[in-house]
Each structure stands twice: as structure tokens, then as C-alpha cells.
Amino acid sequence: MTEADEKDGPPVVLVDPIDMSKLDSEFRNEIKSMPYGDELNACFACSTCTAACPIANVWTYKPHQLIRMIILGMREEVLSSDEIWLCLTCFQCQERCPQKVRVTDIFFDCKNLAAEESKIPETIVGLAKTLMEKGQLYEVTADWEREDMDLEPAVPGLSTNEFKDIIKATRTGKIVGGEE
Amino acid sequence: MSDPVLIIGAGVAGLTAAVELADSGVNTIVVEKLPTVGGNALDLYKAFPTDDCFYCFEGNRWRPGIRKCFYRSALIDQPNMDLKINSYVEQITGNSGKFEATIHVGPEYIDAKKCIMCGLCIEYSSAFSLVSPQCQPQAVTYDPDKADEGDKKAVEECPTKAINLDAQPKKETVSVSDVVIATGYHEMKPVNVDEYSYGKHPNIVTQLELAQILDPIGATDGKLLRPSDGKPAKRVMMVQCVGSRDENYYPYCSKICCVYALKHANILTEERDASQVSVVYMDIRTYDSHERYYREARENGVEFVRGRVARVEPKDENELDIIVYDSLLDKYLKFTVDLFVLSSALEPPEGMDNIIDSLGLNVASGFIAPADLVSENEVVAGDHIYACGTALGPAEVPESVTQARAVASKILQNRK
Ligand SMILES: Cc1cc2nc3c(=O)[nH]c(=O)nc-3n(C[C@H](O)[C@H](O)[C@H](O)COP(=O)(O)OP(=O)(O)OC[C@H]3O[C@@H](n4cnc5c(N)ncnc54)[C@H](O)[C@@H]3O)c2cc1C
Ligand code: SF4
Ligand code: SF4
Ligand code: SF4
Numbered sequence: 357m358t359e360a361d362e363k364d365g366p367p368v369v370l371v372d373p374i375d376m377s378k379l380d381s382e383f384r385n386e387i388k389s390m391p392y393g394d395e396l397n398a399c400f401a402c403s404t405c406t407a408a409c410p411i412a413n414v415w416t417y418k419p420h421q422l423i424r425m426i427i428l429g430m431r432e433e434v435l436s437s438d439e440i441w442l443c444l445t446c447f448q449c450q451e452r453c454p455q456k457v458r459v460t461d462i463f464f465d466c467k468n469l470a471a472e473e474s475k476i477p478e479t480i481v482g483l484a485k486t487l488m489e490k491g492q493l494y495e496v497t498a499d500w501e502r503e504d505m506d507l508e509p510a511v512p513g514l515s516t517n518e519f520k521d522i523i524k525a526t527r528t529g530k531i532v533g534g535e536e
Numbered sequence: 537m538s539d540p541v542l543i544i545g546a547g548v549a550g551l552t553a554a555v556e557l558a559d560s561g562v563n564t565i566v567v568e569k570l571p572t573v574g575g576n577a578l579d580l581y582k583a584f585p586t587d588d589c590f591y592c593f594e595g596n597r598w599r600p601g602i603r604k605c606f607y608r609s610a611l612i613d614q615p616n617m618d619l620k621i622n623s624y625v626e627q628i629t630g631n632s633g634k635f636e637a638t639i640h641v642g643p644e645y646i647d648a649k650k651c652i653m654c655g656l657c658i659e660y661s662s663a664f665s666l667v668s669p670q671c672q673p674q675a676v677t678y679d680p681d682k683a684d685e686g687d688k689k690a691v692e693e694c695p696t697k698a699i700n701l702d703a704q705p706k707k708e709t710v711s712v713s714d715v716v717i718a719t720g721y722h723e724m725k726p727v728n729v730d731e732y733s734y735g736k737h738p739n740i741v742t743q744l745e746l747a748q749i750l751d752p753i754g755a756t757d758g759k760l761l762r763p764s765d766g767k768p769a770k771r772v773m774m775v776q777c778v779g780s781r782d783e784n785y786y787p788y789c790s791k792i793c794c795v796y797a798l799k800h801a802n803i804l805t806e807e808r809d810a811s812q813v814s815v816v817y818m819d820i821r822t823y824d825s826h827e828r829y830y831r832e833a834r835e836n837g838v839e840f841v842r843g844r845v846a847r848v849e850p851k852d853e854n855e856l857d858i859i860v861y862d863s864l865l866d867k868y869l870k871f872t873v874d875l876f877v878l879s880s881a882l883e884p885p886e887g888m889d890n891i892i893d894s895l896g897l898n899v900a901s902g903f904i905a906p907a908d909l910v911s912e913n914e915v916v917a918g919d920h921i922y923a924c925g926t927a928l929g930p931a932e933v934p935e936s937v938t939q940a941r942a943v944a945s946k947i948l949q950n951r952k
């Protein structure tokens with residue numbers, strides 16, 4: 357076969373592999389250096405974490421796959437995934453991992469890294485905004501339930517102003533501020 | 537006086553049986569087809585589970601001898617051992633403690649007692665060579681197929697007059713009381729497993745070949761170099777279960793390839809400065825406490841990919857592109873590597889079926905099976921016939937040694 361033949365003909369394999377040299381091989385070290393990442397490399401892909409997770413059945417990437425993607429260096433995919441934000445932080449995966457990988461904590465680390473790069477889903481930014489504006493996520497409203505229980509319409513003495521000031525000075529403030 | 541014991545094969549198993557028996561006052565005849573003892577363990581560099589040469593451990597230090605090696609000193613000091621190198625057993629007749637064995641003893645071109653391994657003969661003719669600096673007996677070997685003009689000069693110049701080119705093979709018939717089969721294993725050359733392209737690119741090797749590259753007394757002085765151009769190999773990929781657990785080749789698990797692959801992966805990352813080591817596997821079987829090699833490998837950053845190799849595509853003479861299907865991610869990954877190492881099946885050695893047939897032994901996947909399959913006497917292959925080490929199937933050195941000691945103990949009990 358000449359070289360021209362080779363180029364013109366159909367590709368030998370009909371797969372488009374992920375090129376390992378294009379991935380970020382330093383990503384695993386980045387995660388490892390964060391407060392909870394020290395056991396990351398111990399993962400042996402048993403998938404106990406996924407078996408333990410109450411909601412991973414609806415995820416595209418399951419917990420064990422996310423850990424694997426971190427180890428492989430798929431930084432972009434992990435940090436822009438919805439899954440790290442959908443995690444309930446119930447810690448069941450972390451409790452059961454036979455190699456003591458701090459799965460939930462590692463997802464927290466991922467969220468922090470993603471946030472730094474402004475990779476935050478709209479819904480989460482929305483929540484942060486509410487927190488900034490209202491000082492609370494679940495506003496107490498005067499409704500029949502309170503009335504039935506003989507409670508005053510508003511929570512007595514509740515002041516969220518101080519909290520609003522604090523949160524403005526945090527990273528949450530920056531994230532929301534930066535978005536506006 | 538009782539007849540001697542015949543031991544076929546001088547790897548760790550055969551030698552252990554021989555030394556144990558000899559030390560207990562039993563005469564032994566050890567028949568080895570190669571010019572040196574040691575078998576497959578000769579070039580293994582560090583051995584699990586001690587990460588050291590198995591026989592240099594403390595318990596054996598009382599034996600005098602060069603570099604404290606157990607076998608060297610035994611072969612030199614122990615008068616009850618009759619080692620016949622370059623030899624094989626032609627035929628065994630008789631039974632039940634009274635056997636006649638015909639041994640073909642290869643010509644003794646070099647007198648090992650005289651050779652001082654000065655290397656002068658090697659300079660004169662390529663027919664002379666040194667199998668390994670670790671070889672035992674400590675002597676060069678002569679290959680008559682490569683005979684040339686320089687031979688005679690070598691004979692004349694040899695400072696100790698150790699060379700005799702007129703040596704002839706001999707046939708010896710001996711009466712022996714027991715037969716111990718310790719013929720070991722062979723690492724399959726995976727030439728037929730097309731998908732891995734073994735033999736088609738210099739940088740595709742087997743684990744045993746990698747062990748030889750890592751051996752500090754080997755050709756590269758232990759440096760991790762690409763066979764193609766001698767440049768440092770930085771990126772290495774290993775693939776497990778090549779020809780094992782595969783009905784097209786060998787249906788069994790070769791049992792120790794996971795452990796030594798990870799032993800190698802750890803040596804590569806800890807001592808040889810490899811920047812990327814990946815292991816493609818179906819299952820990692822690091823039995824018993826060998827799990828620590830697996831844990832250590834992960835800590836060292838070795839990349840484990842569960843799945844199989846889709847394609848091997850040589851990029852040029854020095855680099856290979858390897859596409860792997862990652863079954864955990866359901867994705868295809870492309871790696872570029874300098875060295876591709878195949879964990880090839882451990883198979884029965886050549887001639888094993890002859891031995892099994894002629895002695896009427898049980899067979900399991902080509903290796904020797906115990907005479908009584910339900911008993912726990914796995915080393916008893918027949919009446920006064922024993923097997924130990926990897927002649928019984930893939931095994932590590934400690935297991936081979938334990939079996940060899942069990943054989944010695946059985947024979948000693950029978951003699952009382
Ligand atoms: C890459 C690799 C790495 C390994 N690393 C380790 C390790 O780290 N630790 C460990 O414990 N184990 C290790 N092993 C396993 C180890 O090699 C074996 O356990 C050990 O060598 C078995 O010894 P043996 O005496 O049973 O067989 P062998 O070493 O195979 O010896 C058999 C001997 O019999 C001779 N022979 C064969 N047929 C005949 C015949 N018909 N007539 C006369 N002589 C004959 C052969 O020439 C050979 O000398 C490794 C194996 C491989 C492949
Ligand atoms: S449970 Fe732990 S070891 Fe198992 S896949 Fe999940 S993180 Fe890895
Ligand atoms: S902490 Fe998150 S990933 Fe872990 S089990 Fe709970 S929901 Fe699943
Ligand atoms: S010249 Fe003689 S002593 Fe020197 S290595 Fe050759 S055989 Fe041995």
C-alpha cells in the first residue's frame with residue numbers, strides 16, 4: 357500500500373480515541389494536593405462508591421467514573437460536569453470506599469476548582485444570588501401553617517443583614533458579583 | 537547403600553530438592569539441559585516477596601561461598617550432588633523405587649573446575665560465550681555450531697588449559713531410587729497473538745525480557761532503554777493476560793504475572809525514572825499479601841486501565857501508538873509509548889509431554905498433576921516419582937521451594 361492509498365482510504369478503526377497526551381496529567385496531582393485528595397491514587401475502580409450512591413443512576417458519569425477521569429487527567433470534563441453539583445453530599449460513597457478515598461470531599465474540591473474558573477451551573481449561581489440578596493435560602497413567609505400553630509407571621513428578631521455583609525465579602529460574593 | 541535420587545531440572549525447585557537431600561546424606565544426580573543452573577530465576581533482578589535475591593536471606597548466611605549465594609556454595613562444597621549440565625534424560629525404565637535412567641551427558645568442552653572466566657577465549661572466537669555472570673558452574677560455554685578459526689588459538693592461549701574441543705557426549709546408565717521432576721515452565725513467546733504485534737517491533741517485549749532489561753548485570757546495565765535506539769524509555773505500557781485465561785491459548789490463569797508485572801511497574805517508577813507507566817488489565821490478581829504491590833503501584837501513580845487493547849500502531853521505529861478500550865469509562869484511549877510489555881502466559885516447557893507420557897503421570901493443562909487428585913500430596917506424581925516447582929504449574933519461588941522441601945521430606949521418610 358502506498359502512502360496516498362492510506363490517506364484516501366477509510367480509517368482503519370472507526371473509533372475516535374481520547375488522546376492521552378492532550379489530557380492534563382497534572383490534574384490528579386492538583387486534586388491530590390488539596391486538603392482531602394491524599395488518598396486519590398488508592399482508588400482501584402471497584403465502583404463501591406457508585407453502588408452506594410442514592411442518585412448516580414441518573415448521572416452520565418458515575419462517581420467511580422469521575423474519580424477515574426480525575427486520575428486520567430480529564431480536567432475539563434470533570435470540572436464542567438453537572439454531576440459534581442448534583443451530588444447530595446450524603447457521604448455514603450466516602451463511608452463505604454474500601455480504599456479510604458474521600459470521594460465526597462474530592463467532589464467538594466472539584467466544585468471549588470470549578471467555581472474559581474466560573475464553571476458554575478446557572479441554578480447554583482441563582483441560589484447564591486438569593487443568599488446574597490435575602491440572606492437566607494428559604495424565606496419564612498406568613499402562611500396558614502404558621503397561623504395554625506399560633507406563630508407570628510415573621511420570625512421574631514430574625515435579622516439577615518449581618519449575614520449578607522459577611523457573605524458579600526466571601527467568594528460567593530465575588531462569584532455572584534462577577535456574574536452580574 | 538541406597539541408590540541416588542534423580543532430579544530433572546536445576547531451577548530453584550530442582551536445586552532446593554537436591555541441596556536438602558544432599559545435606560541429609562542422600563546422593564543426588566541433577567540433570568540440567570542448559571549449561572548453567574538457575575532456570576528462569578537466573579535473570580530476575582529483584583524477586584518478590586523479599587525484593588532481594590531469594591537465597592541471600594539471613595538464614596543461609598552460614599554457608600561459606602562467593603557472594604553468599606546458597607547454590608554457588610552448595611554446588612562447590614556439597615559432595616553428595618552430582619550435577620550434569622548440557623544433559624538430558626533419554627529414558628527411564630523400572631518402577632517402584634528401582635529405576636534405571638539413561639542420561640545423555642553433553643560433551644564437556646570446558647572444564648569448569650579450571651576455567652577462571654578470564655574471557656580470553658571469547659575474544660578469539662564467537663563460539664565461546666558467558667551465559668550470565670551469575671552462571672553456575674562458573675565457566676564459559678562452547679557452542680560447536682559456531683566453531684571457527686579462533687578456536688585453536690583459544691585452546692592454546694587459555695591460561696588454565698580448561699578447553700578440550702575433542703570432548704564427546706557420553707551415555708550413562710544409573711540406578712536411582714526416586715525421580716524428581718523439576719523441569720519448570722516456559723514463558724510463551726506471544727507471536728501468534730496477532731493483536732499485540734509481538735516480534736514486529738523491537739519495542740514490544742515480554743515481562744521476562746523486561747526483567748532482563750532491568751537486571752543490573754544485563755546488557756543495558758539495568759538501564760531502562762528502548763531496544764530500538766538505546767534511548768531512555770520513559771513511557772511504558774503493560775498488558776495482562778496475554779495468552780492466559782484465553783481458550784484460544786491457555787485456559788488457566790498464569791497466577792504470578794500480575795504480581796511480577798506490578799513488581800516491574802514499581803521498579804520502573806521508583807528506580808528507573810519512567811514518567812508514565814500504564815497497566816491494561818481484566819482483573820488484577822495479586823493474591824495473598826502481594827496486594828501490597830498493587831497498592832504501592834497505585835501510590836506510585838501507575839495508571840491502571842481496565843479493558844483491552846484495541847490496536848497497536850507503530851508510529852515510527854521508536855514509538856508506538858496504542859488504542860485501549862477502557863471498559864470502566866466506556867471510552868477509547870490513545871497512548872503513545874516507548875515500550876510495550878506483554879504479560880505472556882507461562883506454559884509447560886518443551887518435552888514435558890514426553891516425560892508425562894513415558895512415566896504415565898496425570899496431566900493438568902500440560903503440567904504435571906498429582907497422582908491422587910483428592911489428597912493434599914500435590915508433590916507426589918507417582919510411585920517414587922515426585923514433582924515440584926513450576927513443573928506443577930505456574931508458581932512463585934517461595935512456593936516452588938516449599939514444594940521441593942516437601943519432596944525431600946517425603947523421600948527421607950520413605951527411606952527410614
Ligand atoms: C518475568 C518473571 C518474573 C518473576 N519474578 C518472580 C519474583 O519476583 N519472585 C518469585 O518468587 N518468582 C518470580 N517468578 C517466578 C519464578 O521464575 C519461578 O517461580 C521459578 O523460577 C520456578 O523455578 P523452577 O525450578 O520451578 O522452574 P525453572 O526456573 O523453569 O527451572 C527448570 C529447569 O529445568 C530445566 N529443564 C527443563 N526441562 C528439562 C529436561 N527435559 N531435562 C533437563 N532439564 C530440563 C530448565 O532448563 C531449567 O533450568 C517470575 C517469573 C517471570 C516470568
Ligand atoms: S469506592 Fe473507592 S476505590 Fe472503589 S471506585 Fe469508588 S473511589 Fe475508587
Ligand atoms: S456524597 Fe454524592 S456521590 Fe457520594 S453517595 Fe452521596 S450523592 Fe453520591
Ligand atoms: S580462556 Fe580458559 S579460563 Fe579463560 S574463560 Fe576461556 S576457558 Fe575459561
Ligand code: SF4
Binds near residue numbers: 776778789793795819
Ligand atoms: S496472574 Fe494476572 S496477568 Fe497472569 S493470567 Fe492471572 S490475571 Fe492474567
